[in-house]
Amino acid sequence: MTERPPVIVGAGPAGIRAAATLAAAGLAPIVIDEAPRSGGQIYRRPPHGFARSYRTLYGFDAAKARRLHETFDGLARKIDYRPDTLVWDLRDGVMHCLSAGASREVAYRDIILAPGARDRIIPFPGWTLPGVYTLGGAQIALKAQGCAVGARVVFMGTGPLLYLVAYQYAKAGGGVAAVLDTTPFAAKRRALPGLLRGGRTFAKGLWYVARLRARGIVMASGIKAIAAQGEGAVSAFVYQDAAGSRKTIACDAIAFGYGLSSETQLADLAEIPFAFDSLQQQFLPQRDIAGRTPVRGVYVAGDGSGIAGADAAELAGERAALALLEDRGLAADGARVQTLERALRRISRFRAGLEAAFPFPVDVAAKIPDETVLCRCEGVTAGELRQSARDIDGGDINRAKAFSRCGMGRCQARTCGPSAAIVMAAALNVPLERAGRLRGQPPVKPIPLAVSHE
Numbered sequence: 228m229t230e231r232p233p234v235i236v237g238a239g240p241a242g243i244r245a246a247a248t249l250a251a252a253g254l255a256p257i258v259i260d261e262a263p264r265s266g267g268q269i270y271r272r273p274p275h276g277f278a279r280s281y282r283t284l285y286g287f288d289a290a291k292a293r294r295l296h297e298t299f300d301g302l303a304r305k306i307d308y309r310p311d312t313l314v315w316d317l318r319d320g321v322m323h324c325l326s327a328g329a330s331r332e333v334a335y336r337d338i339i340l341a342p343g344a345r346d347r348i349i350p351f352p353g354w355t356l357p358g359v360y361t362l363g364g365a366q367i368a369l370k371a372q373g374c375a376v377g378a379r380v381v382f383m384g385t386g387p388l389l390y391l392v393a394y395q396y397a398k399a400g401g402g403v404a405a406v407l408d409t410t411p412f413a414a415k416r417r418a419l420p421g422l423l424r425g426g427r428t429f430a431k432g433l434w435y436v437a438r439l440r441a442r443g444i445v446m447a448s449g450i451k452a453i454a455a456q457g458e459g460a461v462s463a464f465v466y467q468d469a470a471g472s473r474k475t476i477a478c479d480a481i482a483f484g485y486g487l488s489s490e491t492q493l494a495d496l497a498e499i500p501f502a503f504d505s506l507q508q509q510f511l512p513q514r515d516i517a518g519r520t521p522v523r524g525v526y527v528a529g530d531g532s533g534i535a536g537a538d539a540a541e542l543a544g545e546r547a548a549l550a551l552l553e554d555r556g557l558a559a560d561g562a563r564v565q566t567l568e569r570a571l572r573r574i575s576r577f578r579a580g581l582e583a584a585f586p587f588p589v590d591v592a593a594k595i596p597d598e599t600v601l602c603r604c605e606g607v608t609a610g611e612l613r614q615s616a617r618d619i620d621g622g623d624i625n626r627a628k629a630f631s632r633c634g635m636g637r638c639q640a641r642t643c644g645p646s647a648a649i650v651m652a653a654a655l656n657v658p659l660e661r662a663g664r665l666r667g668q669p670p671v672k673p674i675p676l677a678v679s680h681e
């Protein structure tokens with residue numbers, strides 16, 4: 228009997244390197260991605276017909292983007308690539324994939340999950356007003372469509388993406404009203420030794436900040452978001468500055484975010500055990516450095532297994548593919564394995580520095596005002612979740628979800644989940660890891676009711 232081809236979910240940096248490694252070993256993996264084109268988030272390709280140079284689209288990362296795209300294009304005859312295909316469920320060796328309105332089953336024996344990450348947000352009063360976007364959403368509008376989300380945009384939150392997206396907007400001619408970081412400047416100064424390990428990546432960050440300053444853009448650290456205001460759409464952002472003064476800044480859009488969360492629902496459905504990661508303050512699928520999980524035949528790679536950035540995603544994708552080859556009893560280059568693992572360890576030390584410089588502000592999430600909508604799909608406020616948490620007294624977040632409907636809507640808690648867990652832990656006065664995590668449920672992303680099954 229011929230062996231089933233390995234399956235890779237995700238055609239970002241991790242999935243592409245995994246595909247190239249498996250193809251080089253003579254296997255013809257199935258590569259599934261819900262996006263119409265390969266590249267993932269950072270190296271997202273614009274729709275066909277959009278002619279913009281690599282330099283314009285990817286800046287300092289143009290050469291890396293081109294290399295990765297060319298690698299993937301060169302695999303066309305060696306892999307079974309299925310774009311525009313969403314994996315919405317997965318169990319017992321079978322994936323359910325939605326494409327062109329029809330759901331098909333794909334059986335697998337070995338699978339590499341490389342689904343990347345999403346924005347990590349903390350709701351604040353007014354965040355559901357039209358004109359409020361995530362940082363990633365604002366960047367996608369620019370990268371994929373050449374559109375700005377507003378003519379006068381406030382960028383707010385923390386993390387490297389805050390400065391990067393603001394810089395990209397400014398460079399593209401978009402109006403940047405302000406760049407407001409919730410992390411105090413002193414925390415960044417303390418994190419400097421760790422950041423210096425980042426070499427070129429750190430230097431790029433300094434460049435973005437310097438260019439924003441040179442344009443005279445308002446920049447501040449240690450701020451606290453108070454509210455987005457506006458009648459029908461956002462027209463101002465109100466915040467408290469580091470000195471405690473209340474400030475209002477006029478704007479027609481806000482882009483906000485606090486780093487990234489790993490997309491872990493498929494790993495959950497594959498029954499990989501999870502463990503709390505105190506550095507990233509989130510539950511992550513258990514895996515070794517090679518991407519092997521405790522579930523035989525299931526590997527994880529890239530930001531979907533823990534946020535480490537695009538370079539690490541490429542290395543981890545290749546390493547996971549080599550682990551798959553090893554486990555199939557096929558040849559894997561031992562020297563290359565060593566090199567990859569060394570590089571991954573080096574990046575993870577820099578990552579610790581980044582997390583210290585831009586920590587996820589757990590205290591901000593814990594104090595979301597009672598009347599603020601936390602779960603926008605189901606219209607559940609932070610106060611309602613707190614009340615459910617007290618009613619069930621000591622239960623985990625999945626029980627609070629059942630009582631309050633928080634996280635039960637279209638997005639399956641992908642948006643509110645991280646903050647909901649913190650609100651709940653604070654309400655029960657227990658450490659975050661004790662509040663538990665919202666279990667992944669199919670469909671992991673919305674699918675049409677009228678889907679046909681083939």
Ligand SMILES: Cc1cc2nc3c(=O)[nH]c(=O)nc-3n(C[C@H](O)[C@H](O)[C@H](O)COP(=O)(O)OP(=O)(O)OC[C@H]3O[C@@H](n4cnc5c(N)ncnc54)[C@H](O)[C@@H]3O)c2cc1C
Nearest residue numbers: 237239240241261267268269314342343363529530536537
């Ligand atoms: C919105 C956003 C913007 C970012 N911008 C930058 C940036 O400008 N610079 C930077 O350095 N880093 C950026 N990052 C981080 C960077 O994207 C990652 O570090 C890097 O892309 C990780 O590579 P990956 O292969 O793990 O995942 P990704 O590049 O995210 O690729 C994952 C792929 O999996 C696919 N996928 C996910 N779930 C499913 C599913 N259920 N079914 C089918 N396909 C699925 C996605 O469509 C995607 O193509 C960004 C992250 C996000 C979320």
